[in-house]
Amino acid sequence: MFYKYEYETDVDRKRILEENKHLSLIEEQNILDGNFLIFSETPNFSVNQEIED
Incomplete structure (x- = not known):
């Protein structure tokens, strides 16, 4: 499940x-x-995949 939160200030962002x-x-x-x-x-x-030459 995904959660999406809107913020307006840096204080709001840090709180979230x-x-x-x-x-x-x-x-x-x-x-x-x-x-x-x-x-x-x-x-x-x-996932990082290495390519071998």
């Missing part, structure tokens, strides 16, 4: 991060519609 530290922050959006933090219940792992 603190209140949701049990979740994984997967994206931060700073767009015309506003500023958003998007969290997930599951950790976001990236």
